[in-house]
Amino acid sequence: MAIEYLGLDSINGPLVVLEGIQDAAYDDIVEFVVEREEHKLGRIIEMYENKAVIQVFESTANMSLDNTHTKLTGHAMELPLAPEILGRTFDGIGRPIDGLGEINYVVKRDVNGLPMNPVSREYPRNFIQTGVSAIDALTTLIRGQKLPIFSGDGLPHDQLAAQIVRQASLKTEEEEEFGIVFAAMGVKHDVADYFKRTFEESGVLDHVTMFLNLADDPVVERLITPKVALTAAEYLAFDLGMHILVVMTDMTSYCEALREVSASKQEIPSRKGYPGYLYSDLASLYERAGILADKPGSVTQIPILTMPNDDITHPIPDLTGYITEGQIVLDRSLEGKSIYPPINVLPSLSRLMKDGIGKGFTREDHQDVANQLFASYSRVTDARSLASVIGEDELSDIDKKYIEFGNKFEREFIGQEKDESRSIEETLEKAWELLRILPRHELDRIDTELLNQYYKVGR
Amino acid sequence: MKELGKVYGINGPVVYVKGRTLFQMAEKVFVGRQKLIGEVISLNSKMTTIQVYEETSGMKPGEPVYSTGYPMSVILGPGILNNIFDGIERPLKDIEKISGDFIKKGVEVTPLNTEKKWQVHLLVAVGQEVLGGTIIAEVPETKTIMHKAMVPPNVEGTVIEIANDGEYTIEETIVKIQQLDLSIIDVKLAQEWPIRIPRPVSKRYESTIPLVTGQRVVDTLFPIAKGGTAAIPGGFGTGKTMMQHQIAKYSDADIIIYIGCGERGNEMTEVLEDFSKLEDPKSGNSLMERTALIANTSNMPVAAREASIYTGVTLAEYYRDMGYDVAIMADSTSRWAEALRELSGRLEEMPAEEGFPAYLASRIASFYERAGLMQNLNETEGSVSIIGAVSPQGGDFSEPVTQQTKRFVRCFWGLDKALAYERHYPAIHWLKSYSEYVGDLAAWYRDNVSPDFVSNRSQLMEILHQESALMEVVKLIGNDVLPDDQKLTIEIARVIRLGFLQQNAFHADDTAVPLDKQAKMMAIILYLREKCRSLIAIGMPMSLLLNEDIFPKIISIKYDVPNDKLELLDNYYEQIDLFYNKIMEKNA
């Protein structure tokens, strides 16, 4: 194993080629020593007889064909793990950067993970109350779900994610342990600091493991960051039985790094220069969420991505939406109306809510109320566009009611304070208050009996 | 198993063997020390290219590659139903036993249980002439399905020996056949068949019987025939998977093959959990007893994704050969197409549109071509219907996979984002969808459901088309200025949309609806229209009609009339008459 090779045969962007090596395996990690002092890591991404194509996780800027020694590690990328990773901070490839020393590891795990066997999974059903009405009522978060936030530059996705983390009462009656894994990819220092401060203020810092690849850290390194973070999450969840919430931001930087590497490999791109395997690659991350039938613990993911140009059809949000179990979509025009959180509920969705809400979970009227809010709010859009043509005064009475409903819905239901946590009952009560603006016969998504019970109350 | 070469290069799922080799095209091979399953996908004098169905990480140049001499095949026999396999027919429950909650590579498992003894009842006698496909024995495979062991398609001759009725494993010989060339073939409960070659049939029929799904927008507006093909395209979250689950649960097919191709792990878990609990409306047993699942989730190896579609359709053809109506749900064919693209990219083939290989169209065509209502070799009739989800990039139907699929399917159930946003489910848009089977099935609907079913359907479509034209105007000037007969069209269209097309998959009664109820609901809506029309014709304003609660009442028929109390539907005619008379009396 200890053979060292001096020199390289070519360097092209983040890729280097080394010929004449023996016994190297596809996907193995190699160590480089540049100028006898600087250490870097790389991964073999193509292997031909005795020639390896290696992707370097850090900048190749100071490497030359002669100044680099290469050593095979003989294994894929591994992360040392132990309970003590809670409360610790690592760089984007899992090296401690908090000055508290190396991890005394119990196990080392291949960061690529393995696919969960569908027969070993348990279908997620437990409601997580985030205290945010738009989420709890309309895009309910379920323990073990992967529910991304689709945002745009400058929108308050960080505040929202932090609020969810703070307020999510992850604990059930049985006092189960919870933890947070935070992965930053290409975000600015102040974003990482903001999250750190939030964790500190809510007193959970010793339950948090952070992996930071910041904007000025090597681009290629961030291809590993979500993998190490999810490896840590799986360890905490399935070895230690904890309920883990994983926040990953910003997936867009991750995808851009992937595109960069793909381009330097001269692969045939599919859409917007992104490689054809972007879907499979993202899936290999997002699918690492869930619950196992025979083990305690769970991994819940809240990935954050910024939609380039606010375009939801851009390959990054598009492919993410095809993999995740819903999405929470932030909207610039709501932000423009100073509504926080600016969640556009219509394109937002939680696919797992159907089995995790209703009688015995949240409340019997939850599903119908949610359907009705969606249906009525989408009528608001029609009424508003008509108003913009013929003027609001000319609208029919019913359209005027819809406009009133829409405005209040945005301000009072979607809108709330950054530290306001509403119980699901409060949220549903608010919903009924608003629905009562509309005449009863307009509420065509709600069961007659539920209407009898809830429509009149409080009037 | 013979070593015929050594690994030269590794690039993801693609492995190269250098030089001229003795491998055959499309041959199944074992690659490397871990004996990962692979398939030869190209051969030339300089290089053999192999796609590997498992992760290749850790593999080194110089590792052996073994030949099997056979093409990629599946084992067909009892034990397929009530089971879940990966893309190359490896049972996931057996993999779990060996490798735990996470799937390790190189796990050796047999596709079907070789130890289990099945109860076999022989149906042939010594001396009998048999052909390929002849049914030689019956095996109760599950509570619901009687499995029929058949002579393999390429074998024919005289039965020279049979086993006694009794219990046998899939590997024991139950019949010996002497062929014309005097060779003797041992026929067992299980046989092997290459996945990329359609199983032969004697004849293909035009199908005139619908696959009844219990979903109104499908059965009434855009029906699919037994043996037909349908595509469900739609952006993420518009309801492709839900629709396929609904059809898998409630359609009147005998057997369901559900292929999760590059989709979510939890969705497969959901099917497993739900189908095991849900009762099959036809047999009263659990739905899993008539279902086989194939799962290559999005994080499983991509080459096996490409194979999963063929594995699924081959299993389906096998049950068709027994005389069953089989329906395949393929979710999602786009992931299969993308797997083709990914492999094609690694092979550095010339791409056509959006990086997809030029042979995309022919692959899609030959997949859907394997559907059909057939006369089998053994003269039974069976069908394979294929319902494929399509996941267009950016939700844009003009992309290559949607466009190519459209050329080869006869039903197009286009899902609409705006409908999904307002939670109008199923979000199949009536103006973007079509079924070419309407004409073929008309006679069946007339004879089996109601004489005016098809003409009522046309009226429904007509109203919906008129509404869409009117809404263009309303968007600009509002509803108020329209004449009353046009207002009526809009209101009736609303009843159709909310009361008929919208169907709640989570409502005990509404989740699947018998054709009788569909036909009657449609007739009642049209009766309401007729009565309203005559009121408007004599000058009653629409606003007056809307004051009565008849419209919401008709809209909630779907919830108020249970599927087993259809006699209640007759009351609605009276109620409409009452409404009519009341308006006439009050305002005459």
Ligand SMILES: Nc1ncnc2c1ncn2[C@@H]1O[C@H](COP(=O)(O)OP(=O)(O)OP(=O)(O)O)[C@@H](O)[C@H]1O
């Ligand atoms: N018929 C229906 N009744 C009620 N809800 C539905 C129906 N169809 C879809 N939905 C809702 O829409 C959500 C998304 O549907 P589904 O998972 O089928 O989408 P999809 O088109 O398969 O998306 P993807 O391409 O991302 O897999 C479901 O979780 C459910 O909440």
Ligand SMILES: [Mg+2]
């Ligand atoms: Mg789906």
